[in-house]
Amino acid sequence: MQESIPAWLGAVVLCALCANAPAADGQADTILTNGRIYTLSSEQPEAEALAIRAGVITAVGDMDTVTDTAGPHTQRIDLDGKVVLPGFHDMHVHPLFAGVRQTECTIAQGSTLEQIQHEVQGCIDRTDAGGWITGGQWDAHAIGQVPDRFMLDSISPDNPVLLSDTSGHSAWANSRALAVAGVTADTPDPEGGIIERDSTGEPTGILRESAIMLVRMHVPPHSLEALRKALKWSLDQMLSHGITSFTEASTGFVAGMAREAELYAEMADAGLLRQRARLCLNWEPDNPELEAVIADRNLYARTNVATDCIKIFLDGVPTDSHTAAMLEPYALPMEGRDDEASRYGMLLVDQDILDEAVTRFDWMGLTVKFHAAGDAAVRAGLNAFEAARAANGFSGQLHDVGHCTFVSREDLPRARALGATFEVSPYLWSPSPINDDISKEVGDERTRRVWPVREMIEAGALVVPGSDWAVVPSVNPWIAVEALVTREAPGGSEKHFGKEQAISLDQAIRLFTVNSAKHLGMSDKVGRIEPGLLADLIVLDRDPYNIPVTELHQVRVEKTMINGTVVYQVN
Structure with missing residues (x-):
């Protein structure tokens, strides 16, 4: 944290402060008029105008009431009938990874083997001899089988190749990459990971969970620039979609925890990070880097950057990898394997170790976010929260269980009882290769309850959404809003995914606003449009409440405001 900020960055911050200077004599800095403002407030659900001073909403109401707050220096924005909503929150996203992925070898989701080989060949042609080829995203269901290293060797015998699958929890390496990493038949599976092997014990090139790091650690690091x-x-992409705050759900995945936390702090100091960001630090037992960053977390914190969250992976994903931890066995056996992990998945952390870690973090005032896709993992996470509450009482920390692809009915009421949050992944719900894979592996009966949001809400749980971008192609939240309401592909489809768990449009929008603000402990600052709250606002090109639900994915953000300042405007 010793690197100084260049002088020009200080000038950016100074200019931003000047731009926010309030108008004189208590008058509004900005008024928005002639619009349809959905406040999400029970006291005044709709309005046609609002006023802002010093980044805070000062008036919400009719045109006359708001216009009376304006003066000669007030900026006046005519909405021309457009809709205004509170800014959206993305509670599970990977912005740095998404940005880096743009520079890598990009494979369209659902690509066949021939399409993947063609794309990889093009990447090789643009890369120095012997250079690494990294990227993604492949899917075994779309390929028609679990791939192996020889399929990559045929086009890349000399360049090491490492490609992530659509979930990010499996990787596909060629023989050259395995050789560089020293992964052989004699290499043991790392704790929490699997090296897939053929009948002779040789690695096939498929690496699951922590085994991916055996190869990834040999990929040259990215420069700071x-x-x-x-x-x-990535930050600009999110602003263009109206995302005014977010949770970086895996800090350290790309470049290490300290380096990434410092990068966020630097971007905030430079005025280049406009959103409110919460960083979740990747946990593993006895990790000195994690302990150092936790100890120094206040050095990385800024007005809009919090480093008070810990990310713990409890399992993997319920795809062909069978790494999500399930209470009941998978519907299909794994080819070449018949062990406990292949039938029920993998819990990556023992319950007693998990309970101890969560209790400690809760006592320290840190929030815990779990990756838990299978119902056994969700139960383990709730058990850990229960242990923390028993030891510490209610600390005020709203911990969350992330993804929640499958949740036992018996565990649904526990979230409310424990003051915990279910974080779900509606961006993943459109019928797609990964969901076809999930349905195939777990069977139709469990698929009917996949991501049981309706049941969560009925059980009184606090539910929030996360994109998991760049696991998904787009960070646009309106794709997810539509999926929450229809559980179909954007635009509608005969095929659906967990149709019985669909919710209303108003419920879906509240997940991104009111609920997320509550989970962050910021209900008194954001999430609604009321006097006294911060002016985090989005202006839309159409009214989502007055269009067919199958058109929700077409909603576009025309303007994004944070603290009353326009940070994105179309064109």
């Missing part, structure tokens, strides 16, 4: 550009690109 490349990381800056990658993060800036």
Whole structure:
């Protein structure tokens, strides 16, 4: 944290402060008029105008009431009938990874083997001899089988190749990459990971969970300038979709925890990070880097950057990898394997170790976010929260169980009882290769309850959404809003995914606003449009409440405001 900020960055911050200077004599800095404002407030659900001073909403109401707050220096924005909503929150996203992924070998989701080989060949042609080829995203269901290293060797005998699957929890390496990493038949499976092997014990090239790091650690690191550009690109993308705050759900995945936390702090100091960001630090037992960053977390914190969240992976994903931990066995056996893990998946952390870690973090005032896709993993996470509450009482920390692809009915009421949050992944719900894979592996009966949001809400749980971008192609939340309401492909489809768990449009929008603000402990600052709350607002090109639900994915953000300042405007 000793690197100084260049002088020009200080000038950016100064200019931003000047732009927010309030108008004189208590008059509004900005008024928005002639619109349809959905406040999400029970006291005044709709309005046609609002006023802002010093980044705070000061008036919400009719045109006359708001216009009376304006003066000669007030900026006046005519909405021309457009809709205004509170800014959206993305509670599970990977901006740095998404930006870096843009520079890598990109494979369209659902690509066949021939399409993947063609794309990889093009990447090789643009890469130095012997250079690494990294990227993604492949899917075994779309390929028609679990791939192996020889399929990549045929086009890349000399360049090491490492490609992530659509979930990010499996990777596909060629023989050259395995050789560089020293992964052989004699290499044991790492704790929490699997090296897939053929009948002779040789690695097939498929690596699951922590085994991916055996190869990834040999990929050359990105330069600091490349990381800056990658993060800036992603932040701009999110602003264009009206995302005014977010949770970086895996800090340290790309470049290490300290380096990434410092990068966010630097971007905030430079005025290049406009959103409110919460960083979740990747946990593993006895990790000195994690302990150092936790100890120094206040050095990385900024007004809009919090480093008070810990990310713990409890399992993997319920795809062909069978790494999500399930209470009942998978519907299909794994080819070449018949062990406990292949039938029920993998819990990556013993319950007693998990209970101890969560209790400690809760006592320290840190929030815990779990990756838990299978119902056994969700139960383990709730058990850990229960242990923390028993030891510490209610600390005020609203911990969350992330993804929640499958949740036992018996566990649904526990979230409310424990003051915990279910974080779900509606961006993943459109019928797609990964969901076809999930349905195939777990069977139709469990698929009917996949991501049981309706049941969660009925049980009184606090539910929030996360994109998991760049696991999904787009960070656009309106794709997810439509999926929450229809459980179909964008635009509608005969095929659906967990149709019985669909919710209303108003419920879906509240997940991104009111609920997310509550989970962050910021209900008194954001999430609604009321006097006294911060002016985090989005202006839309159409009214989502007055269009067919199958058109929700077409909603576009025309303007994004944070603290009353326009940070994105179309064109």
